Amino acid sequence: MPTLIGDLELPRVSPNFLELRKAVRRYRREAVHIGLSGGPDSLALVAAALAENMQVTAICIDHNLQAGSAEVAHNAAAMARHMGAQTIVKSIHVAPGEGMEAAAREARYEAFAQLTDEIWVAHTMDDQAETYLLGGLRGNPAGMKDASRRLELSIIRPLLRVRRAHTHGACEELGLTPWQDPQNFDDAYRRVAIRNKVIPLLAQVHGGDPVPGLALAARRAVEDAEVVEGDVEKRRHEWQDGFPTALAAEPRGLRRRMLADFLRGHGIAVNSRKIEAVDQLLINWHGQGGVAVGKSANGRLEVVRQSGKLKITD
CATH class of the missing domain: 1.20.59 (Chorismate Mutase Domain, subunit A)
Structure with missing residues (x-):
């Protein structure tokens, strides 16, 4: 068991970080590329992969959508280097306006595809639950796959069975100070409103944590879709x-x-x-x-x- 990753000393007791390390072991590679925003989820994912003796290249995308975005990207890269990762900072431009969140996501994946054929991203079980609810509002309840494929890029999501509380807790255990995206506190974004308003209300109605059940429903939707898609492919x-x-x-x-x-x-x-x-x-x-x-x-x-x-x- 390593006691250091780069220049960062690992704590002897770190139950949250241990959950992340166990999660990434299922996807172990000699070398991985990880999309790093600087937030707690992606920062903890970089740390977990490094602790499991993988060579990590953290790719930090500056979307140029907020004041100081370049500084955020370079600070994230600096934290990754402190932990022993290699880093790439790439600046892209996304036209502001309606649908900006989706446009930024597409631009980000296009940028990743220019640098690698496989990217790890830090979506958690909580993200999976939110995705299921958002899809349901559009009449298409669905979920994210552990691994999915775009035209020139494989997307790996090692943390889909891990709670957001574990990534935040891991950063505290490691003494990391992640960036807090101000958009995550703006209920004008539907996903943020789902996170901050709807899921807490569901917890009251349900009498317990609704996220595991929603994430399970999302996973089953993915599995059912894979069966149908396989049939379609055979009959094309x-x-x-x-x-x-x-x-x-x-x-x-x-x-x-x-x-x-x-x-x-x-x-x-x-x-x-x-x-x-x-x-x-x-x-x-x-x-x-x-x-x-x-x-x-x-x-x-x-x-x-x-x-x-x-x-x-x-």
Whole structure:
């Protein structure tokens, strides 16, 4: 057991930090890249990976969205180096406005993909519960996977079974002073309002901590989705030359995922409204015209029903 990570002395008794170390052992690599904001979750994750004898490169992204953001990124990098990690600080620019949080996330992952093909991020069980509630409000209750894949980047979430209290507690045990993002105290952000208002209210109604149950529901949603997605992948050949109208007989959930795959295969962005409209061409056919699903160089893209199949025309 190491007594030091870099120049940081590890305490003899650190129950919170031990929970993190046990969590990262399941994902042990010789070398890892970790997204480091400087907050308690990512800072504790860097420390845990180092304590488990992994070579860590901490990537600190400066989004340039707040005054002093460059200083925050460089301070985070300095703390990581103090613990023995290598660091990269990368500045990116995100256009402010509606949907800024999602845009910042996309830009961050694009930046990670330029530097590595696998990134560890510090989402906790509490984040999983919040994600499930937010998805439910959009009609799509879902969760985060332990490991997921974007086009050029694998995303690993070693702490999904660990509570936020453990990451905060670990930083206290190690004597680390994490950055506190002021947005985490602004209830104008839906996730923050869920965290600060909704979950405490659920705890009162439930008579106990609601996070483990919500996180379990999120994990089950992920597992169920993986089964359906696997079936869709195996059957993808069935709609390579058009989506057969005979698939209207498939269960609704499976059919809609098939339709989504069909549209994405033609480079069409998918949302629930489009899927519902296209699905009507299958289950409620009465000779109606095509459904607009996007644009092309020649005009708008439509899904039409022709000769027993759904086809995409422009």
